[in-house]
Amino acid sequence: MEKYYRKWFWLLIMPSMLLFFFVIAIPFIVGTLYSFTSWRGTYFAGGSFLNSFVGFGNYIKAFSDERFIHSLVYTSLYTLAAVVAINLVALAFSLMLNNIKKGVGIYRTIFFLPNMLGGLAMGFVWQFIFQVVYTEILFSPDGLFHAEFLRYMTQNTTKALFALVIMTVWQSAGYMMLIYISGLNSIPGDLYEAAQIDGAGPVRRFFKVTLPLLMPSVTIVLFLTLANSFKLLDQNVALTNGNFNTRLIALQILRTVQDNTPPDYGTAQAQAVIFFVIVAVISLFQVSVTRRKEVEY
Amino acid sequence: MQKKIKLKAMFTAVFVVCAMLSGCLGNKPDTSQSQAKETLYLFNSKGENAQQFKKMCDDFTAETGIPTSPFSVGSGQDALEPLRTQMNSKNPPAIFSMQGLKELPEWKEGGRVLDLSTVQDAEFKAIVDSIPDSMKLSADGKESYGIPFNVEGYGYMVDKQMLNDLFGEENGQKILDELKTCSYDDFTAFCLAVTDYINTSAAQPVILNGNSYSFNTQKTGLAQKLNGVFAFAGAEKWTYGDHLINVAMNAVFPDSRSAENTTAAQVDELKTPFVAYAKGLDFVSSHAAGLKAAAKRGSDLISQANFGYDQSIQMYADSNALFLQQGNWAYSNISKVNDEVARRSVFIPVKLPFTKDMIKTGKSVEDINSSIPVYVPNYYTINAKASETAQKQAMQFLVWLYKPENVQKYIVDSFESIPFNADESINIKNSLSVSILEYMEKDKILGAPYHGAPNIWSSEVVGKEIMEKYLVKENWSESDYEAISSFAVDQWKQMKNIK
Structure with missing residues (x-):
């Protein structure tokens, strides 16, 4: 088999390489070049690519735009909260399911199901939940119990951030749980036995055995949640549409085009490049840090 | 031999992927003018009437022999992004729609929109000249970039x-007539009286334009x-x-x-x-x-x-x-x-x-x-970068659409809209459109x-x-x-x- 793969290696990876080249690499390079021009979506403002060259003008414009800076900060806060919450919930689900004997398949399916819903549909469903179920049924003065801070979640910058976190935890925790479950399954049972014989309690076993050996899964889940949180768009559009200063960075890039006449695709493209650099640096840093924590046995 | 087969296989794979992607990469406008009748590409920004728009295009093709290819955006969808994509495609629309002055700078700066006031075709010129000054798609009043799709x-x-x-x-009709012309103060007093009536089933008579009207003594209907x-x-x-x-x-x-x-x-x-x-x-x-x-x-x-x-x-x-x-x-x-x-x-x-x-x-x-x-919420505009034949066909299409019988058939009956040049010959049934026409007449x-x-x-x-x-x-x-x-x-x- 290995001989077969070695022989046909280039042929087998060629379609993927070409697709990557045409669909990712070329648009990325072209996009980066356009970020230095006054590209308007269907034409260059100066008449040609060279005449519309503005150097770092679009980047300066992006960094001097308050809305862009706000969306960067807001996205970072959201990412921080979402990454922590999704990981904790996913890990808790996976530990629970790892310890039950009956109905594991049903629970896995139920926890995974929200992930099947598209971002926009999810946003609209949760808009209804926050505006009607939370506000009028559960937490209103006449509701189950009165909690004003859980009402009108989409009408306040801070509350909306937590509304987004609640929604994305509901959506992603099941998926991340599966990765953690496969990680837990690969930990040999005799290590736990040995630890137990040595007198380690459940908490100690978790921190000294489970967590170190689960680090490969943590690396993957952290990377996925980090990247997904940074580029969240559909749910943001559907839930708040950026009202009450709730534009995440992807929505900000999208709206930069609409906020200007003629549409300023050049600046939007510059924002996208900045966004890419930030996500790439943070993700690479995270992967290298968590990789170092991985242990072999 | 083996190496040759391997190379052939690789080239085949490259060719297949390139062929698959070629559709995505071609973005040069079709400037071929060799054919007498090109396909007329149309962009319709009103997804709600996509079917009726297609039917209209089919009827035009049947009558003139000019093939048409309409593109309608999804119902309720923003039209600008799909329009830009269409403009960058291999077959950009020769007729597209524009929402007025807010969108004009983009297409004007990009050289995509034809100044209709420069067109010589007599029949088409007559339509352009018939657009009232207040409805012209023009920043300076001299140029004219669109034919009004309808009025709202x-x-x-x-x-x-x-x-x-x-x-x-x-009193119903009298009240309605008074409300059309009464002052703001009369109107707000009227609204307050209605609020009282809703809350208490009793309210003082309302005075509109100096005339007094009493509510029904009991809430009915x-x-x-x-x-x-x-x-x-x-x-x-x-x-x-x-x-x-x-x-x-x-x-x-x-x-x-x-x-x-x-x-x-x-x-x-x-x-x-x-x-x-x-x-x-x-x-x-x-x-x-x-x-x-x-x-x-x-x-x-x-x-x-x-x-x-x-x-x-x-x-x-x-x-x-x-x-x-x-x-x-x-x-x-x-x-x-x-x-x-x-x-x-x-x-x-x-x-x-x-x-x-x-x-x-x-x-x-x-x-x-x-x-x-x-x-005018929307205008038909002609793509200045379309071929000469396509531009002529676009004008032919608009001349055909603005024939009185087609105005009634498509704009009024099919799209349920009010034509910008509506007169007494137009038969509109929609009550709200009729109401607008009454204001227009006065x-x-x-x-x-x-x-x-x-x-x-x-x-x-x-x-x-x-x-x-x-x-x-x-x-x-x-x-x-x-x-x-x-x-x-x-x-x-x-x-x-x-x-």
Whole structure:
């Protein structure tokens, strides 16, 4: 088999390489070049690519735009909260399911199901939940119990951030749980036995055995949640549409085009490049840090 | 040998992938002029009439032999992104639609839109020349970039039967006529009396234009369902950001062109009309109906789940509210909920507390408060970068569409729209469109200067500010009116970069 793969290696990876080249690499390079021009979506403002060259003008414009800076900060806060919450919930689900004997398949399916819903549909469903179920049924003065801070979640910058976190935890925790479950399954049972014989309690076993050996899964889940949180768009559009200063960075890039006449695709493209650099640096840093924590046995 | 097979296989794979991707990469416009009849590509921004638009194109092909390929955006979808994609495609549209002055700079700067005033074709020129100056798609009044797709209008819709049930069959029509021409003060007194009647089943007679009318002594018919005066869509910024503020803008700018070419001093003149706008909005939003009971201004009023567009239509069609500020485009939505209500609905003007000194256009306060905005929402435009043959075919298509029999067949009957050149030969059945025509005949119409304001200023800047800061507040003060007005004026100047 290995001989077969070695022989046909280039042929087998060629379609993927070409697709990557045409669909990712070329648009990325072209996009980066356009970020230095006054590209308007269907034409260059100066008449040609060279005449519309503005150097770092679009980047300066992006960094001097308050809305862009706000969306960067807001996205970072959201990412921080979402990454922590999704990981904790996913890990808790996976530990629970790892310890039950009956109905594991049903629970896995139920926890995974929200992930099947598209971002926009999810946003609209949760808009209804926050505006009607939370506000009028559960937490209103006449509701189950009165909690004003859980009402009108989409009408306040801070509350909306937590509304987004609640929604994305509901959506992603099941998926991340599966990765953690496969990680837990690969930990040999005799290590736990040995630890137990040595007198380690459940908490100690978790921190000294489970967590170190689960680090490969943590690396993957952290990377996925980090990247997904940074580029969240559909749910943001559907839930708040950026009202009450709730534009995440992807929505900000999208709206930069609409906020200007003629549409300023050049600046939007510059924002996208900045966004890419930030996500790439943070993700690479995270992967290298968590990789170092991985242990072999 | 083996190596050769391997190489062949690799080249085949490369070829297949390249062939798959070639469709995505070709973006040069088709400039072939060799064929006598090219395919005419059309871009339709109204997804709601996609089927009817396709039928119209098919009929044109059958009659002229010119093949057509229409592209309609999804219903309710923003049209600009798909249009830009189509423009970058291998077959860019020769006819596309534009929403007016706000979109013109993009296509003009890109050289995509043909100045129709330069066209020599006699039949086509006749159509271009027939466009009234106020409806021309032109920043300077000399050029003309589009043929109006239709005209639209808006105001407060009112169900005639509701007035009959409130004031008796004999007074319903009289009240309606009075409401069309009465002053703002009469109108607000009327609304307060209706509120009293809803709450107590008894109210003092209303006085409109000096004439007194009494409510029915007992609530009957539709009046029993009323719980508020206005069906107010607090979550829809465009209803008060675009449309209501447009009425106030008519105090200074008669049309979009004058708003587009404004000076800072003229924008400053909007300060007092915008105070009137804020007062008017205060009144409307504090007398709003709800789906179950009267609404209170506050966080609930901007909830998409309770006070969105659909819910406001529902409130009006279910007779929970007396008035709904919407346009004739909402007819089919109302009809889906309650066809009877749709067929009985007519417009009365949106009124604001103007004073004579606020108005700079030569109109009187009475004029503005008895007129409704009627304007062109969409234009057919011709792609200046399309081949000469395609441009000629595009003109041929528009000449064909604007033949009187086709205007009736397609624009009126099929698209249920009002043609810009509507006259007595046009047979329109839609009650709201008929109501607009009546205002047009009496020349009681206002313009759409908000189309000439800076892009996103009206809805996404002013509308958003009002939604986020004011509609959530129970009471508004004089300083709130001033703050709203100053914000609107300052933002305009800032966005337009004028001092």
